[in-house]
Structures are given as structure tokens and as C-alpha cells.
Amino acid sequence: MNAESLRDTRKNNAKLNELKSEELDSGVLKVLPCHETHKQSLNLIDFLVSMSRICNDNFDPNYEHVTLEDTIKLDKIYGRTISLEEGLQFPDRVAPRIKFRWTCERTIIKEDLTFAWYRVFVQIADFANLLPQFRQLNITDQCHLFRHNFAVMSWVYFLQETKNIDRELGYPFGNGSYVPMKIDESEYKCDKEISAFKQVKKFYSKIDSIYQPFLELDVDEKEFCIFKTLLLFQFEENLSDEGRKICHRINDSLIEALWVYQSARFSGSSYGERAKRQSKILLIVPKINHATQKESDLTLLMSVFGELNLDGIPKDLLFSTAG
Numbered sequence: 644m645n646a647e648s649l650r651d652t653r654k655n656n657a658k659l660n661e662l663k664s665e666e667l668d669s670g671v672l673k674v675l676p677c678h679e680t681h682k683q684s685l686n687l688i689d690f691l692v693s694m695s696r697i698c699n700d701n702f703d704p705n706y707e708h709v710t711l712e713d714t715i716k717l718d719k720i721y722g723r724t725i726s727l728e729e730g731l732q733f734p735d736r737v738a739p740r741i742k743f744r745w746t747c748e749r750t751i752i753k754e755d756l757t758f759a760w761y762r763v764f765v766q767i768a769d770f771a772n773l774l775p776q777f778r779q780l781n782i783t784d785q786c787h788l789f790r791h792n793f794a795v796m797s798w799v800y801f802l803q804e805t806k807n808i809d810r811e812l813g814y815p816f817g818n819g820s821y822v823p824m825k826i827d828e829s830e831y832k833c834d835k836e837i838s839a840f841k842q843v844k845k846f847y848s849k850i851d852s853i854y855q856p857f858l859e860l861d862v863d864e865k866e867f868c869i870f871k872t873l874l875l876f877q878f879e880e881n882l883s884d885e886g887r888k889i890c891h892r893i894n895d896s897l898i899e900a901l902w903v904y905q906s907a908r909f910s911g912s913s914y915g916e917r918a919k920r921q922s923k924i925l926l927i928v929p930k931i932n933h934a935t936q937k938e939s940d941l942t943l944l945m946s947v948f949g950e951l952n953l954d955g956i957p958k959d960l961l962f963s964t965a966g
Contacts, residue, residue, distance in 0.1 A: 684903035687896060691868040694773040698766055702742035709741055709818050711749060717741070718754040721761045723954040727786050730956045734768040737761055737956055745804055747812040747821035751847075753840055753951055755820040756942070760957040762817065763797045771875055776893045784886035790963035791878035794935040795928065796871050798853070803867040806857055814847055822847040840950050843941045853934055856927045860920060865904055870924065873897045 709717070722730070722737040730737045738761035768789075771777045777785065805815060813823040822844055862870070872893075879890035901924070905917045912920075939961050945951035946958060953961065 681903055684896075684900040685907070687900045688865050688869060688904055691872055692865055694770060695864075695868050697773065698769045699743070701740060701769065703740045706739050706741040708744065711752075711819075714752075714754050714758055714818055714820070718757050718952075721757065721955070723952065725955055727789060727956050727959050728782050730764065731768055731772070731782065731785055731789065734765040734772070737768075738765050740765060740769075741818065743804065743817040744819050745808055745815045745817055746819050747815055748819040749821070750813075751816060751820045751822050751844065753945075755816050755818060756843065756945075756951055757953060757957075758818050758820075759816050760942075760953055763800065764793070764956055764960075766800065767793060767796050770871075774872065774875075776889050777875065779889055780886050781883060784882045787882060788875060788878065788890075790960060792874050792876075793960050794939065795931050796874050798931050798935060799867065799871040799874060802854065802857055803864070803871070806854060806862075810851075810854075814850065824851070840945055843938075843945060846937060846941055850934065853930060856923065856930065860923055862924065863908075866901065866924065869897055869901045869904070873901075874928070 706713070706717075717739070720739075725733075725736050741758075741762050743762075743766075771785075771789075777788075780788070801817075804817070808815070810824065813821040813825075815821045876890040876893050876897075879887050879894075882890065901921060902917070905921055909917055909920070942951065942953065943958075943961050946953050946961070
């Protein structure tokens with residue numbers, strides 16, 4: 644990396660750190676109390692959307708348009724020796740902040756799977772680190788939440804970014820690659836031994852059912868931001884006493900914010916209709932959990948048989964999901 648590139652990367656990291664400092668100085672913590680008023684709920688939603696957009700806009704200009712060749716080279720530089728603790732504190736040590744590109748330019752190769760795991764970790768970690776409540780947690784509590792919730796959060800992020808794009812060809816992975824929606828079944832029938840990678844491709848080709856609830860409910864950007872933040876603070880039972888209190892407070896605020904937003908967005912709907920819709924949104928979680936479990940099993944299988952190198956944080960998170 645040349646001197647100019649290094650300056651760009653440091654500038655991006657400084658930008659995120661500056662945002663964290665500004666939030667504390669400007670009293671953003673006050674936007675997230677336990678008992679939300681209508682206005683405070685809307686402020687909370689605007690804050691989450693703003694943080695989500697900042698993460699999307701923050702990328703290393705050296706990786707603005709990665710090619711197939713770039714993806715193969717990147718596979719050799721991911722931070723496979725970085726622990727989860729270090730990765731949460733310094734996400735850019737895990738992978739460069741490559742600009743996402745949700746297009747269908749070429750069919751997926753194995754290196755695209757590693758791209759997705761390492762790069763999406765950086766994206767979710769950046770988002771979490773911009774939330775005051777997450778930063779209030781000790782590092783042990785932060786790691787606990789990530790081990791239990793990263794897989795589901797990554798799916799919600801993926802669905803949010805691809806919900807409104809044309810998926811006629813297939814499902815994009817964020818770097819120009821995609822899994823074809825229509826898999827040639829003869830590819831499987833002619834092989835006596837089916838590789839785990841082929842099974843992974845087949846799995847991703849059948850995930851349209853995950854999109855359907857979001858499409859039917861017309862879940863928008865603000866609801867996605869509430870939803871993925873809510874997912875981040877689940878499974879708090881084994882956290883420290885202070886960690887549990889923080890999670891309970893923010894979860895209460897997020898549930899209230901979701902209700903307030905629905906009341907504003909669907910003001911013409913009855914109380915019962917809004918309650919039913921909110922319940923349907925929350926009931927998507929088990930469907931995503933089932934998908935993440937299947938994904939984890941297949942990805943671990945590839946890793947065990949040497950088809951995929953996910954050493955470091957992805958393997959840590961995968962074993963947590965599989966367990």
C-alpha cells in the first residue's frame with residue numbers, strides 16, 4: 644500500500660473514531676433512554692439510519708471496485724490470526740473496508756464466500772461500534788453478543804441491501820459476484836461425490852423464501868435499522884449485571900421505536916393491524932435463524948475439508964452458531 648493509500652485508510656478510521664467521540668460529547672446517549680417519548684423514538688430511528696449510512700459510505704478508496712483478480716488476492720491478506728476481541732476493537736485489521744457492489748457480474752467462486760464473511764464482519768462491527776450502548780459494554784460482553792447474534796445480523800444486512808434490486812439472475816454477494824437462482828441440476832446428478840461448495844451454492848439459490856416476508860410487509864430502511872439493532876442486543880442472559888441492564892434498556896427503546904414508527908407510517912391502520920404487522924416482523928427471526936444454522940453447517944463442512952479457509956473470527960463465530 645503506498646503512502647497516499649495509507650493516509651486514506653487512516654483518514655477513514657479517524658472518521659469513525661471522531662463520530663464516536665462526537666456522539667458522547669453531544670449527548671447522543673440521552674437519545675436512548677429507557678422510557679421513550681414519541682419524538683425521542685423518532686430521533687432514535689433517525690440516529691440508527693444515519694449510523695447505517697455512514698458505515699455504507701465509509702470504504703477504502705483503494706478497494707472501490709474489486710475485480711475477480713482482486714478478490715483472489717484479498718483472500719491471502721485477511722486477518723486470520725486476529726481474535727474476536729481485537730477484531731471488534733480494530734475491524735480494519737480483519738479486512739479492508741472494500742466498497743460493496745450489489746451486482747450480478749460473474750458467478751460465485753470460493754473466494755467470494757471468504758470475502759463475504761470477513762468483509763461483512765467489518766461492516767457489522769463498524770455499525771455496532773457507533774452505538775453508544777454497545778461501547779458501554781465490556782469487551783467480554785461485546786464478544787458474547789457477537790458470537791450469538793452476528794450470523795442473524797449479517798443476514799438482515801444482506802437482505803436490507805438486496806431487497807429492492809433485481810434478483811432475476813441470482814443473489815449478489817457484494818463484490819460483483821452472485822449465486823445463480825437457477826442451478827443446473829445435471830451438475831449434481833453427474834457427480835458421484837458432491838462437493839460442499841456445490842451444496843453451498845445450491846443452498847443460496849433457494850433463499851428467496853427469506854425475502855418474501857420482508858417484501859410482503861414492505862419493510863423499509865428505518866425498520867431494517869431498528870430490526871438489526873434489536874438483534875445485536877439479544878441473548879443477554881449471560882452478560883455481566885451491567886451488560887444485561889444496558890441490553891434491557893435499549894431493547895425496550897427499540898421495541899417502542901418500532902411501534903411508534905409503525906403508528907406514524909400506517910396511521911390509517913387500526914391498532915390490531917399494526918400489532919399484527921409488528922408481530923410478523925419479529926416472527927421473521929426464527930426463519931432467519933434456521934437459514935443461518937444451515938449456512939453455518941455447510942460452511943463449516945467446507946472449512947473442515949479444506950475447501951475454504953475461514954480461520955480466525957469467522958470460524959469462531961461459525962462454531963458459536965453451530966453450537
